[in-house]
Amino acid sequence: MSDDDFMIESDQEGYDFEYEDEGEEESGDVDVENKYYNAKQMKLSDPRGAIDEFLGVVGLEKEKGDWGFKGLKQAIKLEFKLKKHDRAVEHFEELLTYIRSAVTRNYSEKSLNNMLDFISSSNDEDDMPYMERFYDMTLTAFQGTNNERLWLKTNIKLAKLWLDRKEYARLQKNIRLLHKACQRPDGSDDPSKGTYLLEVYAIEIQMYSETGNNKKMKELYNQSLRVRSAVPHPRIMGIIRECGGKMHMNEENWKEAQSDFFEAFRNYDEAGSIQRIQVLKYLVLASMLMKSEINPFESQETKPYKSDPRIQAMTDLVEAYQRNEIHRYESILETHKAEILSDPFIREHIDEVTRNIRTEALLKLIAPFSRFTLDFIARQLKIQVAEVQEILGFLILDKKIRGKINQQKGTIEIEVNVDAERMKAMKDWSAALGALSYSLFNDGDGFKSDDAGLMGGMDVGRRRM
Missing domain, CATH: 1.10.10.10 (Winged helix-like DNA-binding domain superfamily/Winged helix DNA-binding domain)
Structure with a gap:
């Protein structure tokens, strides 16, 4: 585990072996290590003093190494938190020089991801300009190392940040860069980057879902389902399927919506995402709107959540709906109004469900x-x-x-x-008789005037005989 988890590496065990010419070097390492952990103890009580101590760790190292990297990392976080933005930017620029050779690639990647997550967690508007500078410096550093994979991951992280903050203009600029990076020189999608492309689609689909652009969302949704070269994280497919379900709901295509919400739930469940609970509510909603007689909690995947307290209100609601128990349905909705209607998407569609059950109850009542x-x-x-x-x-x-x-x-x-x-029936019978009469006396071989004379002559002949 990293130093952020306060895990101290194993102390040197007290063997009696002696090594020539290494005492001074070991003593230096111990001094650096002690200074670093002393600074960590000061973080809460004296954050400004801790910054000086962490930066002192950097000065004690003869060559760039792990301890200097760790010291800079801790100092930057404290400086950003204390609004010392310019110093944080300056030291972050110095930190990025370590990723070329001073620390391992995996460790630097994980540390920088954690750093950007920490910076992005701020909701202070004053932090925003510096937040963007951190991302710009990181992207520039990765370009300098020809590490396209890290460049893509960092740009996707930045796109998610703009999406969370509803900065759609900045987000679209990022998306254009990402699409270009996921293409071949001829403009077609690069199959080797299919996983990144699906992440970009997921972000873009969310943006169009939030802005109400159903036409563009449908286009991207269909494109995302045609990507075959990716092995996406189930959370990404959960996002795409959830947005697809909402799109189908807006088109009143209840059956397709139910199918997509089920797939979204299955993917979120596999990913261990808490969003599975919310999507399960959407699945219940779609099942009621399509007037399905199958309880959505009867499937193997959803059954374990039937008694989950977070979903209990929707469970009771769908049971009352399927049994046409109007008064029980209304009572559940009223009792759990705050919980059920807190989600804007459910609030938008629940009136249609209520109208349906009231309509069925009315028909039954007036029969x-x-x-x-x-x-x-x-x-x-x-x-x-x-x-x-x-x-x-x-x-x-x-x-x-x-x-x-x-x-x-x-x-x-x-x-x-x-x-x-x-x-x-009388009207149909009368019409049928009229049609038969017309057929017999106008178009058929019924009695006509000439035939009547002939029949009369035959009768006279018979009488004479």
Whole structure:
């Protein structure tokens, strides 16, 4: 583990062996090490003094090495936290000179990633200009070492930072650079960089999802699913599938939305991401909107979360919905309103779910009646008269019921299904008789005037015989 975890390397064990000409060198290393850990102990009580101690570690090293790298790293973090931005930038520039040969490649990469994460965690607007300078210096340093992989990873990290801060203009500039870096000279996608390309797509899709550009999001979503050369982290595919599900929901394509949300949940679950809980709620929402009779918690992947307290409200809601228990549904929604409606996406679509269950409850309620008042339905469903009228109007226009609303009296008369079907059958029978009559007496071989005379002559002949 790194020094940031306060793990002290194994102390030299007390062997009695003696080595010639190494005492002075070992003594120097011990002095450097002691100074470094002494500075770490001062971080909380005297951060300004700790900075001087950490920078003193750098001065004690004859050549650039691990202890100087560690000392600079700690000093930079304290300087940035204390708003000594110019000094932090100066020392970060010095730190970047260590990555060429003084420390191992893996250690420098991990340390710089941690450093950028630390810098990016600040929400202070005064830190923003310096934050960007840190990224610019890092990218320039990686270009100087011809390390394209680290350049790509750092640029993707910067793109995520702009996305989190909704700096879309800066984000688009980054995305253009990243797309170009993931292409061949002829402009086609480079298969060897498919994994990075999918990360770029995921960031770009999120941007268009947040800005409401469904057309562009759909285009990129389809492109991302066609990338076959990548072995992406499941979290990246979770992001892409989640955005795809939201896109399908906005298009009212409930079935495709449910499929994408399930895939998103599966990927987030594999990645160990907490976002799996939120996406599972979206899966429940899509299942209710597509009026599926299959409980979304019956699958092998989702079943372990059925009793999870974080998802319990949605679990109860979908059960009440599938059983058409309108009053239980309304009670659950009211009790857990803050929890369920805290997510803007769920809040946007839950009204459609509520309308669906109220519509089904209304149809079931009015089935035995041919005439009733709007107020009666409102009392039974515990909703406003205006909403009852709106639902009935929709059902009449959609020809799911036959009836007329009398707004002055607040009543509705339903055409009884038996009478309606009998009248339709009579009308169809009458039309069929008319068509048969026309066929027989106009187009067929029925009795005509000449045939009648011939038939009369045959009768006379028979009488004479």
